[in-house]
Amino acid sequence: MKLARLIYANSLFCLLAALLVGCGQGTGGGSGAGGGTGSSSSGSNSGGEIKVGEFASLTGKEATFGISSHEGTLLAVEEINAAGGILGKQVKLITEDTQSKPGESATVVNKLIARDSVIAVLGEVASSRSMEAAPICQKNKIPMISPSSTNPKVTESGDYVFRVCFIDPFQGTVMANFATSTLKAKKVAIFTDAKSDYSKGLAKFFKEKYLANGGTISSELDYNGGDKDFKAQLTTIRGGSPDAVFVPGYYTDVALICIQAKQLGLNVPLLGGDGWESEKLTEIGKDSVEGHYFSTHYHPEVGTEISKKFLENYKKRFNGKIPDALAANGYDSMLMLADGIKRAGGTDSAKLRDALAATKDLTLVTGVITINQQRDADKSAVILQIKNGGYKFLESIKP
Amino acid sequence: MTDQLQQLINGLALGSIYALIALGYTMVYGVLRFINFAHGDVFMLGAFAGYFLAEPVAKVIPPQSYLGGIVVLMLAMLICALLGVVIEFLAYRPLRKRPKLTVLITAIGVSLFIEYTCQHKKVFGASPRVFPELIPNTTWELGGLVIGSAQVIVLVTTILLMIALTFIVQRTKIGTAMRAVAFNPQAAALMGVNVNHVISFTFGLGSALAAAAGILFAMNYASIDPLMGVQTGLKAFVAAVLGGIGNLPGAALGGLLLGVVETFAGGMKGISNYRDAIAFGILILILMFRPSGLLGKQQTEKV
Numbered sequence: 001m002k003l004a005r006l007i008y009a010n011s012l013f014c015l016l017a018a019l020l021v022g023c024g025q026g027t028g029g030g031s032g033a034g035g036g037t038g039s040s041s042s043g044s045n046s047g048g049e050i051k052v053g054e055f056a057s058l059t060g061k062e063a064t065f066g067i068s069s070h071e072g073t074l075l076a077v078e079e080i081n082a083a084g085g086i087l088g089k090q091v092k093l094i095t096e097d098t099q100s101k102p103g104e105s106a107t108v109v110n111k112l113i114a115r116d117s118v119i120a121v122l123g124e125v126a127s128s129r130s131m132e133a134a135p136i137c138q139k140n141k142i143p144m145i146s147p148s149s150t151n152p153k154v155t156e157s158g159d160y161v162f163r164v165c166f167i168d169p170f171q172g173t174v175m176a177n178f179a180t181s182t183l184k185a186k187k188v189a190i191f192t193d194a195k196s197d198y199s200k201g202l203a204k205f206f207k208e209k210y211l212a213n214g215g216t217i218s219s220e221l222d223y224n225g226g227d228k229d230f231k232a233q234l235t236t237i238r239g240g241s242p243d244a245v246f247v248p249g250y251y252t253d254v255a256l257i258c259i260q261a262k263q264l265g266l267n268v269p270l271l272g273g274d275g276w277e278s279e280k281l282t283e284i285g286k287d288s289v290e291g292h293y294f295s296t297h298y299h300p301e302v303g304t305e306i307s308k309k310f311l312e313n314y315k316k317r318f319n320g321k322i323p324d325a326l327a328a329n330g331y332d333s334m335l336m337l338a339d340g341i342k343r344a345g346g347t348d349s350a351k352l353r354d355a356l357a358a359t360k361d362l363t364l365v366t367g368v369i370t371i372n373q374q375r376d377a378d379k380s381a382v383i384l385q386i387k388n389g390g391y392k393f394l395e396s397i398k399p
Numbered sequence: 400m401t402d403q404l405q406q407l408i409n410g411l412a413l414g415s416i417y418a419l420i421a422l423g424y425t426m427v428y429g430v431l432r433f434i435n436f437a438h439g440d441v442f443m444l445g446a447f448a449g450y451f452l453a454e455p456v457a458k459v460i461p462p463q464s465y466l467g468g469i470v471v472l473m474l475a476m477l478i479c480a481l482l483g484v485v486i487e488f489l490a491y492r493p494l495r496k497r498p499k500l501t502v503l504i505t506a507i508g509v510s511l512f513i514e515y516t517c518q519h520k521k522v523f524g525a526s527p528r529v530f531p532e533l534i535p536n537t538t539w540e541l542g543g544l545v546i547g548s549a550q551v552i553v554l555v556t557t558i559l560l561m562i563a564l565t566f567i568v569q570r571t572k573i574g575t576a577m578r579a580v581a582f583n584p585q586a587a588a589l590m591g592v593n594v595n596h597v598i599s600f601t602f603g604l605g606s607a608l609a610a611a612a613g614i615l616f617a618m619n620y621a622s623i624d625p626l627m628g629v630q631t632g633l634k635a636f637v638a639a640v641l642g643g644i645g646n647l648p649g650a651a652l653g654g655l656l657l658g659v660v661e662t663f664a665g666g667m668k669g670i671s672n673y674r675d676a677i678a679f680g681i682l683i684l685i686l687m688f689r690p691s692g693l694l695g696k697q698q699t700e701k702v
Binding site: 059060061063064099100194219220221222223224226228229231232233235236238239252255256259263264265280283284 | 401402405406409410413518520524525526527529538540543545547616620621622624627630631661662663664665666667668671672674675
C-alpha cells in the first residue's frame with residue numbers, strides 16, 4: 001500500500017517535472033568535459049552563432065587522441081572567431097567526452113543533436129566510436145566530419161558522413177610497401193587487436209599488399225584491446241622468427257607490446273599506423289619503443305605555409321606543446337566545415353552536405369584534400385621512426 | 400620446445416598473480432561464505448598505493464633497490480589491509496544478519512563505487528599511468544628462454560606469502576580462531592572467540608594479499624589504470640572456484656593452472672583472442688561437473 005502510494009507520487013512528480021522542463025533533455029548521462037554546455041532547447045541557430053558539436057575521448061585509454069584532436073579543433077574555432085566568424089556569425093563549439101568507451105558516442109551524439117541542436121558534428125578519432133555515431137548523424141541529416149577515423153566503413157553509414165583523413169587501405173598499403181622496399185623484410189608477423197575495427201581493417205589491407213609484394217606472413221595472432229599480458233602471443237610470434245611485426249593497435253597496448261617484445265628478445269622492428277601517435281607511447285614504452293616505425297597524417301617538419309602557421313599558433317596557445325597528427329586533423333576538420341558553410345551560404349543541412357561533398361583542392365594543414373565519391377579525403381601519408389623519445393620524419397607518400 | 404617452456408614460464412608468472420588474488424577471495428569465502436566482489440578493486444588500489452608511495456620512499460631509500468621495493472610493498476599492503484577492514488566495517492558488517500544475497504549485491508555495489516570514484520578526474524583519472532620501476536629490471540637468457548627479474552620476484556613473493564599465510568592459518572591463535580569461525584560462527588562465539596575481530600582480520604589479510612598482487616602485477620606490466628582490477632579480479636575468482644572456493648591450496652593451484660592454460664591458449668594461432676573465453680569456459684565446466692572445485696570437498700548444506 002505504502003509502496004503503491006510512493007510510486008504514484010513519484011510518477012506524478014516526474015510528469016510535472018517533465019512538463020516544466022520540456023522533455024527535451026533526453027538521453028541523460030554525465031555531462032562532458034571541456035566546452036560550455038548551456039542547454040537552450042528552443043530555436044536552432046537564429047542568433048548570431050553557429051553551434052558545432054564535437055565528441056572526443058577526453059578521458060579513458062585513448063584520451064591523448066581526444067585531447068589532441070580537441071585542442072586542434074578548438075584552435076581552429078578560436079582563429080575563425082577572431083577573424084570575424086563564418087558568414088558574420090561566431091562559432092560555438094560544444095564538446096562531449098566519450099571516455100574512450102563503446103556505447104558512449106551514441107549517447108553524447110544524440111545529446112548534441114537533440115539538446116544542443118548543433119548544425120554539424122566533428123569526431124571521433126577511434127573508428128569504432130565514429131561508426132557508432134555515424135548512423136545517428138545520418139538519420140538526423142546532420143553532417144558529420146571525422147577528423148582521424150581511418151576505417152573505410154566509417155563513411156559507408158551514409159551520405160552525411162565525411163572525413164578529412166586518408167583511409168586504412170591506403171595506410172596499410174603504405175606500410176606494406178615500406179616493409180618490402182625499405183626494410184627488405186621477407187617474413188612478417190601480424191598482431192591484431194580483435195576488439196578494434198581500426199586494427200582489423202589495417203591488418204587486412206597490410207596483409208593483402210604485403211603478400212602481393214611477394215612477402216610471407218610468419219604468424220597472425222590476436223589480442224584484446226586493454227589486455228596487459230601479451231607474452232603468450234609474442235612468444236609464438238618470436239617462434240616464427242619474422243623480420244618485422246606489424247602491430248596496428250592503439251598506443252596504450254602498443255607500448256606494452258613493445259616492452260614485452262623486448263623482454264622476450266624479439267628484437268625486430270615493429271610497424272604500426274596512426275594509432276601509435278601519442279606522447280603516452282614513449283612515456284610508457286621508454287626505450288622499448290625506440291627504432292620502431294609507423295605511418296601517420298602529419299609531421300611538424302612537413303613545412304607548407306599553412307602548417308608552419310598552425311605549428312606556431314598551436315605552440316603559442318597550448319604552452320609550447322608540439323602538435324601531433326591528431327591535433328592537425330582536428331584543426332583541419334573544423335576548417336573543412338567552415339569552408340563548406342561558406343560555400344553553402346548558410347547552415348541548411350542539405351545544402352551544407354552538398355557543399356562538403358563538393359570540397360575540392362582545399363589546402364589544409366595535413367595536405368591538399370579533395371573529397372572523393374566515398375566522402376573520404378585523398379591525401380598523402382608520412383612515415384615516422386621513433387628516435388630518442390621523439391619522432392623522426394622519414395618519407396611522405398602520395399596516394 | 401623452447402617456445403613451450405617459455406609459455407610455461409609466462410603462464411606461471413601470470414598464474415601466481417591470479418593465485419595471490421584468489422587467496423583473498425577464498426579466505427573471505429571460507430570464513431564468511433560470501434564472495435567479496437570488491438576484492439579485484441582492492442588489487443587496483445594496491446597498485447595505485449605503490450604508485451604514489453614509490454616517490455616518497457625513493458627519497459629515503461635509493462630508488463630501484465630491493466629494500467625500497469620491499470618497503471613500498473609492505474606499506475601498500477598495510478594501507479590496503481586497513482582499507483579492507485574499513486570496507487568490511489562500513490559495507491558488510493551492518494548486513495551480517497541479512498541474507499547472503501544482500502551482501503553479495505552490496506559487494507558488487509562497493510566494487511562499482513570504487514571503480515567509478517577512482518576514474519574521476521580528481522581521484523586517479525581514467526588514463527593509464529606508468530608504474531615506476533621499483534626494482535632493477537634485468538632479464539636472464541638461458542638458451543632462448545627469457546626470464547625477467549619481475550617474473551621471478553612475482554613467483555618468489557607469491558610462494559613466500561603463501562607459506563606465511565599457511566603459517567598464520569594453521570599455527571597461530573588468530574588462525575585457529577579463523578578456522579573456528581569458518582566452521583561454526585555461533586559455536587566459536589560461545590567459546591569466547593570475538594567473531595568481529597576475526598572477520599576484520601580476515602578482510603585485512605585478504606586485502607593485503609590483493610595489494611601485493613597489485614604491485615607485482617604493475618611491476619610486470621608497467622601500466623596501471625582504475626579498471627585494471629575488473630578482468631584480473633574475475634579471472635582470480637575463476638581460479639578460486641577452479642581450485643575449490645574456501646580452500647587455500649586450491650586457490651593457489653587454481654591460479655597457477657588458469658595462468659598456464661590461458662597463456663598456452665593465447666599463444667595458439669586462431670584462438671589467441673579467445674583466451675578470456677577459455678578462462679570463463681573453465682568456470683562453467685567446473686560448475687557443471689565438479690562444483691566444489693579441484694581440491695574442494697563435496698559438502699551437504701545443513702538446512
